[in-house]
Amino acid sequence: MPKVLISDKMDPKAAEIFRQRGVEVDEITGKTPDELAAMIGDYDGLAIRSSTKVTKAILDAATNLKVVGRAGIGVDNVDIPAASAKGVVVMNTPFGNSITTAEHAIALMFALARQLPEADASTQAGKWEKNRFMGVELTSKTLGLIGAGNIGSIVADRAQGLKMKVVAFDPFLTPERAVEMGVEKVTLDELLARADFITLHTPLTDQTRNILSADNLAKTKAGVRIINCARGGLIDEAALKAGLDSGHIGGAALDVFVEEPAKASPLFGTPNFVSTPHLGASTSEAQVNVAIQVAEQMADFLVSGGVTNALNMPSLSAEEAPKLKPYMALAEKLGSLVGQLSHGALSGISVEVEGAAAALNQKPITGAVLAGLMRVHSDTVNMVNAPFLAKERGLDVREVRHDREGDYHTLLRVTVRTQAGDRSVAGTLFGNQAPRLVELFGIKVEADLAGHMLYVVNEDAPGFIGRLGSLLGESGVNIGTFHLGRRDAGGEAVLLLSVDDAVTSDLLTKVKALPGVKTAMALAF
Known part of the structure; x- marks a missing residue:
């Protein structure tokens, strides 16, 4: 059960709404910054008015915090850049007062x-x-x-x-x-x-x-x-x-x-x-309205993933969230894949959607791609802070929406620009739920992206699969799934194998030594 702290005096209806929505809530007001920092690590959400100052020090101590909700309009008491870098959503209630x-x-x-x-x-x-x-x-x-x-x-x-x-x-x-x-x-x-x-x-x-x-x-x-x-x-x-x-x-x-x-x-x-002493929002109606709204918005986010009136993340309604969830899972996996396989500095990334995906809110999909891409370099990145980190690093992010009909009912393509050229991967959803890779660097391939995987680019020649299978068997590695694709007969082929355990550096060295292997990498999802 998510847990929220209300740290400023707020209409009692806020706590009622949290509990009705299945969120545990504590109302503890008047704490000093040091006292708040000592307790904030226990909470997934923080509901505030204007008294609580959500500083970088508070955010650094908030190890579980996912959302800060300001009951009111002004958020100058919240360090939004620090919250974005931490991956914490910051919401306000711009219409309540x-x-x-x-x-x-x-x-x-x-x-x-x-x-x-x-x-x-x-x-x-x-x-x-x-x-x-x-x-x-x-x-x-x-x-x-x-x-x-x-x-x-x-x-x-x-x-x-x-x-x-x-x-x-x-x-x-x-x-x-x-x-x-x-x-x-x-x-x-x-x-x-x-x-x-x-x-x-x-x-x-x-x-x-x-x-x-x-x-x-x-x-x-x-x-x-x-x-x-x-x-x-x-x-x-x-x-x-x-x-x-x-x-x-x-x-x-x-x-x-x-x-x-x-x-x-x-x-x-x-x-x-x-x-007057900052009375702009000081009516009984406004106090009730903003308390209700902040509780509803935070509960939607913590329970169903809906994002409303966020200042550092695209809005995502509670109705949209279930529809987008499988697309975001696909997006994160594609971002992770291209991030793991691309070498050298990235200068830009393009996220393209077509088919059914083109009718959806693309911002959360892009955020998920960036989160997967940048998680290669940081274990604290998420779809909230990923766009912030990408901008901070000067990464050119482009979104493209195609109305055309393609080979798949829905398709998501991620292309990164590197010093070695563009690298593109594409995926779809099977049954509108299951993420599936369908293209890897221009090669058609159908593959699940999960767990520990071995990626191999090799010359398409008889006997190679047997040699690789024998090596894995001799090394005690059990193959879960095996996916193969190639450009042309006798040309370049790509293999994606899921294995039960992480691929060791010793095994990777042996795979690279096999005749015909051009590239071999261990992947993790």
């Missing part, structure tokens, strides 16, 4: 437009300063979205309901999607120059850090009001204060800060500045 966060951004926009916090404080102090608080209408104003993903699109929809014009900057926003959202796709400079209100809805990356820098804030329209409910670090806070002090920026509302908890900030006390 989307509405809540979008509504908070709209609420802050209203607060800025009508100076609600200052007016409230003044009124409760008995001042009744009616003429002091002259707000602005949202109707007909231009809202600039920096980030037009899930939350940004909800904000755009709400803003349009308020009769605002919405412009959006997002490198991944297609013209078709912009039309569908009813927004105008613009450059960042255009947005800065035109927007009366700017709201940020983008993750914090090297590309987005300080996207509202001092230079970019200087490009904004005089009197602009800025809202950030996304991530601290998207705005240069010192430059923001300078803009507020000068009056160029008409107001700012931050729910997030560079350093949190933000118990001291030069922005505090600045006129026309509103702040």
